Amino acid sequence: MSEIAEQARVVAATNAAGAPPTAELHVDGLRVSVEGKPILDGVDLRVPVGQVHVLMGPNGSGKSTLAYSLMGHPKYQVTGGAASFDGQDLLALTPDRRAKLGLFLSFQNPIAIPGVTTVNFLRAALRAQGKELPAREFIARLGEEMTALRMDASFRSRYINDGFSGGEKKRAETLQLAMLEPRLAILDEPDSGLDVDALRIVADGVLRIMEKSEGRMGVLLITHYYRILENLTPDRVHIMHQGRIVDSGGPELAHLIEREGYDPYTTATSPPGTEVSRP
Amino acid sequence: MAEAATATGVVCRETLDARVAGSPAWLADRRTAAWDAFSAMPAPSSSRDEDWRRTDIAKLHLDRFAAAGTPARELVELAQSRHATALPGAALVLCGPDGGVTVENAESLLAQGVIVSSLEEAAERHPDLVQRGLSGIGIGESYFVAMWNALWRGGVFIHVPAGMQAVAPVWIAHLAAGDEQASFPATLVVLDDHASLTLVEDLVGPADPAPRLSVAVTAFQLGEDARLDDIPVQQLPPETWHFSTRRANCGTSAHYRLFGATLGARLQKAYWDVILEGRGSEADVFAVCFADAHQHIDHQSLQLHRGPDTRSNLLLKVAARDHAQSVYGGLIDVLPGAIHADGYVVNRNLLLSQGASASGVPRLEIKANDVRCGHGTTVGHVDDEERFYLMARGIPADDAERLVVRGYFADVLDRVPLETTREWLLALVDAEIGDGGGGGLDADEVAP
């Protein structure tokens, strides 16, 4: 674990008033608007470090909006509620501070940054997070992770996401996850647009990172597909509809969605499950 | 060496007389004619002159600038260390603002029959060649060129004989003048048929904020099938008034390439002209410019297609921060004889602050048939999504912005043909932007 994360943990532990024993993502009644239009309508969620939580829901239900809001995208205005990680108020922090606290977002559609090579970008990110490695060690680690993700070495000196195929982008996001070793990884559809082999590579990658973290990383995995859950067994599954978590349960909930879709949630006037999400 | 300072500054009749006295007859005549033209000309005016419309020099008082003295030792060492870092294998020509010129590390070139010397000396010893070098520069073509023609001193002359590939690049350092002094940098290069050369021209000065004047001309003559790679770096002190003309005349099938970085000066007016005379001649101009504080940086380019089958391509990428202003005007002029001409000009601007501004006006004038020409200009800001992406990885906003700027310049700087010079330029640009944490590993370190 990095020094910064260690410090944050100490701060959280000494900050005893109501602070949880393990680091946890708390989202309470979060309301978010985009360009004046309300999208999230009171989201409640708990994701403790060491667990995998899955977030499912129909297109446009607000999953990415939640992911962006937790990471601090300036376009998403929080109009109510609270979000904290490890006892620290996320909403008061700029995105870079949230990353330093241990948050990571794997983007559904990562943007290309022409002229900035993947290697220099990763190096800058590690340095910024106080996790800088000596050049030789860094290159060695990068090499290992890229091999594990079956990424060609040429990607190191290619510009981030510039001209990457959809699948290559997902791998590159997973590579960043591996290198940055966050405490809470929000993975927004890391499995969409992947062929079967790539899906297995990315899923194995996430699992490997998870195992390597020895319980120090939590995952909030946004997905539409059951398949990735064959590799990554979730502790909890949450269903989002119209900007709210409308149901939570164990892995069987994902099975149910796979078989029956979201009809029970979208057609009923009141959702079938009214359980408030608790890990 | 030092000239008597006069109440009216160095731009005066007495200076001309001293220059004329030290010149061979042909050059003395040229200087006198230039002075007469200069004296008869009004200074450029933003209300009268179209290409000065956005660059106002009403506050320039020439009489404020005295003759330059010998350069400080620290400045000489700075210039030497830049050469040593960026291209130690190159011959080094150090040009003081006082006209003092030294040539080092040029043995291999001289052994090839290449001339590398002070321009003053060459004017005595090789008048025909120097006159050829000057033939593309009109005596009274403009206010500042006329001033330069009358008053330049020292300078560099390079001649590469026919068929000769210069075995080493030449690094020219023009040292800035001292406080409230003027310099007149001069570089003349003549490449005979099938000759080739790589050149770095480093306009360098200390970071101190005293006002200075710099009036420069750099002229290239490329013979048939000649090749020139030209790397001009302008990093003059922050309160310098800098006026320059850089012109390449290209013979049949000649290829001129410019890779430039404009970083310094308070106000710059630079003309970059490529004159494609010979059939099939080509020019590629790639440059970056970073301006901040109150810099006002003006580039004017001309791609003049005279010969048939000529090709030119220009890309100028500017980033402006704080209250900096960038002005760009570019003309592709295709004359009636230039059939099948192919010309392209693009100016991109990235504004990093509310107070920064940029204007780019590329134009086409086409008087020949069957040509292919295009132009474009863009003004943009750092994309919110790009900034957010970088910040989401822990990189603070300022550093994220610097990384984006560095990336924005990369497609120009990546083209610089000499690796050590490219690395040096990247570092120079990084330092201007402020270290964004982007520096680090180059391709070699990364190679498995």
Ligand SMILES: Nc1ncnc2c1ncn2[C@@H]1O[C@H](COP(=O)(O)OP(=O)(O)OP(=O)(O)O)[C@@H](O)[C@H]1O
């Ligand atoms: N930047 C934005 N500008 C305008 N509207 C937005 C923006 N981001 C999200 N929205 C709107 O918010 C709603 C939720 O979008 P969001 O991307 O969060 O859905 P999602 O659950 O991630 O969907 P999908 O499964 O298709 O990825 C949609 O109606 C979308 O159009």
Ligand SMILES: [Mg+2]
């Ligand atoms: Mg989404």
